[in-house]
Amino acid sequence: MNDLPLADLDAFAAVARERSFRTAAKKRGVSASALSEALRRLESRLGVRLLNRTTRSVTVTEAGRRLVERLAPALGEIAGALDQAASEIDNPAGTLRLNVPTIVAREILPPIVGPFLQARPAITLEVTAEDGFIDVLAAGFDAGVRYEERLEKDMIAIPIGPRVQRYATAAAPAYLARRGVPQHPRDILDHATIRHRFQNGIALPWEFGEGETTITVAPPATVLANTIDLEISAAVAGLGIIRTFEEFLVPEIKAGRLVPILEEWVTSFPGPYLYYAGRRHMPPPLRAFVDFLKVRQRPLSR
CATH class of the missing domain: 3.40.190.290 (D-Maltodextrin-Binding Protein; domain 2)
Incomplete structure (x- = not known):
């Protein structure tokens, strides 16, 4: 039973809490029939009735009550974790790991690092300076800085520092x-x-x-x-x-x-580029750094 769909368990808990398919559906932004189908799948997998429903009422069975009591803390933890993950888009936290050439570490990053970390105090920056060319992702880095002749063709690159x-x-x-x-x-x-x-x-x-x-x-x-x-x-x-x-x-x-x-x-x-694997599902610290660089390099309007 470890492979029970989480969405179906969440749908059951919502209906049990509201004692109404219609009310639960309205709060979740889905149809009542979708919740009914989720409950049907769950009861079929468990082989037990969880809700008694008629045209006039919805009541929780004894088996359903015990399941709700066990589910509530777990679903609350999951909801909290998802909210925290979503909040990192606006308030990124964590570690940003960069691999850069010596020239970048000494001459280009210093005027960038201070303003960036002041704007994003929950981010920790780890910088490794080396002049050899490595696979930054395989080595555990979020991104690298390199010059044109050393950029991987399948990576995204944005300017950093002097052009x-x-x-x-x-x-x-x-x-x-x-x-x-x-x-x-x-x-x-x-x-x-x-x-x-x-x-x-x-x-x-x-x-x-x-x-x-x-x-x-x-x-x-x-x-x-x-x-x-x-x-x-x-x-x-x-x-x-x-x-x-x-x-x-x-x-x-x-x-x-x-x-x-x-x-x-x-x-x-040409000056160096920050390069990384892709735009989708970027680690929040890297996304924040990329956005910071884009704003920093945007020409001032006159």
Whole structure:
């Protein structure tokens, strides 16, 4: 009997409470015949009469009374759980788990996280920063942030952060005084460099320029690392030339610890995207974050 339809049990409890098919149907927004059919199915499955009904009255049998007494607490718990689940649409709570690149964790998320969590204080944000590409859903994340070339085709993507970013190249003043200033990307082949290696072991070549004028070089590395802090420190120490997201270099350039080079070869590319599996039945924290990003990026009306 564990497979009794919950809807039929709920229909029986409603009729038993009201002592009327018509009144119960009106309160539930269904027809009296639908409730009558539900009761017929339930009594047939149980093999016992639960209600005595005539054209003038509806009364509960002894078996029906015992069943109502046992059902009431359980149905109340279920109703409360459903109400709570529905309320999370307007008052989302829970944990939002994001997997993002290092650049996003350091430069793009900070101005977003504060206002979002202030608006949604019942949400807890968990962020994992890594530059490797993983299946975010299989790894237990609600969503990820990636750039165009790494977006899965079957995922939904919405913009997050700046819509244009740039790669820039720089070196310490002492290094340039010692080794000279490269005038062309190919000159870097004769220089020491600090390069980034992804967690899968791949160190991508450096691309300069855009479109038909792109030049790709794979210079020798003095330092090869998967942490930007070490890479920048190595560049500031004069160990070689670094090429990375411009946002990482700006503080060091402003402080005079690094000098931009090959500025005519700065490479622009589209900013990152938040991506997730689908629009239907999204976890409330993710839905709230997506809605927040859409409002944040909406242009102001004039």
